[in-house]
Amino acid sequence: xxxxxxxxxxxxxxxxxxxxxxxxxxxxxxxxxxxxxxxxxxxxxxxxxxxxxxxxxxxxxxxxxxxxxxxxxxxxxxxxxxxxxxxxxxxxxxxxxxxxxxxxxxxxxxxxxxxxxxxxxxxxxxxxxxxxxxxxxxxxxxxxxxxxxxxxxxxxxxxxxxxxxxxxxxxxxxxxxxxxxxxxxxxxxxxxxxxxxxxxxxxxxxxxxxxxxxxxxxxxxxxxxxxxxxxxxxxxxxxxxxxxxxxxx
Numbered sequence: 001x002x003x004x005x006x007x008x009x010x011x012x013x014x015x016x017x018x019x020x021x022x023x024x025x026x027x028x029x030x031x032x033x034x035x036x037x038x039x040x041x042x043x044x045x046x047x048x049x050x051x052x053x054x055x056x057x058x059x060x061x062x063x064x065x066x067x068x069x070x071x072x073x074x075x076x077x078x079x080x081x082x083x084x085x086x087x088x089x090x091x092x093x094x095x096x097x098x099x100x101x102x103x104x105x106x107x108x109x110x111x112x113x114x115x116x117x118x119x120x121x122x123x124x125x126x127x128x129x130x131x132x133x134x135x136x137x138x139x140x141x142x143x144x145x146x147x148x149x150x151x152x153x154x155x156x157x158x159x160x161x162x163x164x165x166x167x168x169x170x171x172x173x174x175x176x177x178x179x180x181x182x183x184x185x186x187x188x189x190x191x192x193x194x195x196x197x198x199x200x201x202x203x204x205x206x207x208x209x210x211x212x213x214x215x216x217x218x219x220x221x222x223x224x225x226x227x228x229x230x231x232x233x234x235x236x237x238x239x240x241x242x243x244x245x246x247x248x249x
Contacts, residue, residue, distance in 0.1 A: 027188065042142030043068045043135050045116065053233050054123045054152045062131055062148045065115040070139035076116050081130045090131070096126035120150075128152040155235035156184025159228050167245040168218050175215040179239065186232045194224045222246050 047064045054060035066074065078090040092099040096112045105126070111119040116135050122126060128151055136143040159181040168175050179189050189210040191198040198213065200206050205214045217224055223246035228239045 043074070043140050045133065045135055045144035045145035045146045047104050047146045047148055049149055052148060052150050052152060055234055056110065056123055056125060056154050058123050058153055059119060060123055060150055062118040062120070062150065064117050064133055066135050066144055068137050068140055070137045072137050072139055074116065074135045074137050074223045076112065077134045078118050079132045081132060104143055123152050125152050141224055151233055153185045153234045154183060155180045156187055156230045156232050157212045158237045159239040160238055161226065161228055161239050161242045166243065167247060169247050170218055170220055170249050172218045173216065175218055177213040177226060179211050181230045184230065184232055184235065187230050188232070190229045192227050192229065218246055220246050220248060
């Protein structure tokens with residue numbers, strides 16, 4: 001048996017300096033915090049907008065910037081991701097110097113910037129999707145990254161209204177006005193009567209896509225000027241107004 005003096009001289013139990021309830025990942029992050037409280041070197045990437053809207057045939061700037069404590073040149077990788085498809089590498093570069101050969105669909109259409117930004121020329125519909133950038137520097141422990149969504153659209157052309165007649169008798173049923181347009185992607189439709197936006201009510205009914213306005217039972221107050229508006233993410237056009245004349249029975 002140990003004497004009281006031997007017991008008092010025994011080494012105190014050793015405790016871990018890290019809380020035992022931390023997960024392995026949390027413990028790894030904690031270990032990577034320097035004693036001074038400053039983090040180990042890493043690349044931090046930011047972007048002014050996670051959504052860029054482009055026009056077919058135009059150009060789009062996928063703008064990012066990065067910070068790093070290293071003075072080395074960054075390795076930049078841009079990928080295009082679409083649902084149910086494998087990611088496509090758009091470009092890899094060391095700073096602005098492109099590494100290897102570009103895919104045929106990107107040749108002569110890409111410009112890289114020192115801050116990691118990517119400029120796409122002569123936009124095609126196939127350019128639409130989610131773009132992911134990764135920026136890494138040899139001296140940095142962490143790689144930085146960001147995601148930017150790019151949409152590509154065709155501006156809408158002026159819509160026009162079609163109706164069977166420009167006049168109708170009061171109390172007539174199911175009078176239709178149709179709104180159409182020839183060109184433009186992702187269109188949304190809306191209607192105005194006398195300059196005021198129309199919404200569904202008990203008599204004035206809009207179709208599911210809002211291309212058709214139906215007057216269920218015509219009354220004298222329907223005698224007015226009507227127009228339709230077509231919008232998409234990059235443009236908006238209003239039809240020429242049409243006058244509907246209602247005659248009393």
